[in-house]
Amino acid sequence: MNAFTSVRRDPKETHVAVLHGGISAEREVSLASGGQVIAALREFGYRVTPIDAGADLAATITALRAAAPDVVFNALHGRFGEDGCIQGVLDWMGLPYTHSGVRASALAMDKVAAKAVFRAAGLPVTPHKVVDMEELEAGDPMPRPYVVKPVNEGSSVGVHILRSGDNRRAEIARGWTFGQALVEEFIPGREITVGVMGDRALAVTDILAEAGEFYDYESKYAEGGSRHVIPAAIDPSVYAKAMEVAVAAHQALGCRGATRSDFRYDDTQGEPGRLILLEVNTQPGLTPTSLLPEQAAHQGIGFPALCAWMVEQAAHGP
Incomplete structure (x- = not known):
């Protein structure tokens, strides 16, 4: 122990x-x-x-x-x-x-508020804006590719990526049930994540989605939906930076206990690439396919x- x-x-x-x-x-x-x-x-x-x-x-x-x-x-x-x-x-x-607690949980769940906290703390976030569905239905709110996601949902519920040539924009807007949407620049490359216990980061996991085009709900929870590489085979300086940013994000929000920070890592032009913090999960999944228990096990914690x-x-x- x-x-x-x-x-x-x-x-x-x-x-x-x-x-x-x-x-x-x-x-x-x-x-x-x-x-x-x-x-x-x-x-x-x-x-x-x-x-x-x-x-x-x-x-x-x-x-x-x-x-x-x-x-x-x-x-x-x-x-x-x-x-x-x-x-x-x-x-x-x-x-x-x-x-x-209440404050950190509410901040982390509100993706817009969380990004404001991250930006104030000097952490790397992607350009984004909040839009009504009328605006999304009328036209692209930012250059493609971009991501549309609910402001207050988890587990990638309601997330869509709109790329060049994709004609689903108006359909997504008309079927939307989550209130306003967060629209942010799509970052190509890898999906990585870092678990934090207290004031220490556990590891960096590279997530390879097998069941969808990104780490969506099915990839997260379906058997065989994704493959996890731990420790992530990425540039050592980026690995260390992701660990550092995860702890800083945990602390900036005022979290306690365990959290998990999700990132995009754009290595499409070579390494070291661009690291972007997406969000902090204050209630990381504890299912058989979940990432935090896997990282804890990597540290010898059953x-x-x-x-x-x-x-x-x-x-x-x-």
């Missing part, structure tokens, strides 16, 4: 409620994450109560009060689970919980130990 995994609470004397499910577009992902976490914490020796957080918030609060846990493991993904909403409820109830570390870091407040 290393510095990442030291546990101060006695698992046998710690009762953990695992919140999973939720009502976002990522409900199935959360159920998968929660199932993995429940089994891992029980294996580590914790007493665990699973709670499926459904549409009835009062029922979820009642279940939490009945369980009276020492710690809440937040395994929710998407809206209401990682955007500060459930974090505020848990703060109100005085229950310590895993991952980031999945039960990773979950136990998250429980140990649980807190409440900002």
Whole structure:
């Protein structure tokens, strides 16, 4: 057991409620994450109560009060689970919980607000703008290729890449259900990611999507949807920079516990290339195909130990 995994609470004397499910577009992902976490914490020796957080918030609060846990493991993904909403409820109830607090969760989930924080911290972000669907339907809001994505969704839900000759723009605008959209320059090259535990980066993973044209929902969660190369075979200076930026982004947002920073790395003109920070995930996936557990394992941290570390870091407040 290393510095990442030291546990101060006695698992046998710690009762953990695992919140999973939720009502976002990522409900199935959360159920998968929660199932993995429940089994891992029980294996580590914790007493665990699973709670499926459904549409009835009062029922979820009642279940939490009945369980009276020492710690809440937040395994929710998407809206209401990682955007500060459930974090505020848990703060109100005085229950310590895993991952980031209200402020950092809300900032990270709002891609526009997060980019403003990153830019102020001197971190590399891509040119972008927020558009209404009327503007997108009427014409290209920036030169192609560009990416259209929801401002407040995760797991690549609703993400589209529009390249030269693609005639889907008006169709995407008419079928859009996410409010305003974030439109940003498409960065060619590689998709890489860096997990952070506390104040230390774990590794850089090169993500090769097998099921789609980019690391979309299917690539993230379908069996065989993507191939992960860890450590990423990239220029050593870029590898080190990605690790540094991931920790800086985690700190700039005020995150705690574990996060995962996603990047684009444009090496199409050779290395070292252009590194761009896309976003920070305050509730990284904990499914069998997820990246953070894979990086933790690369550092010698097994999945039960990773979950136990998250429980140990649980807190409440900002």
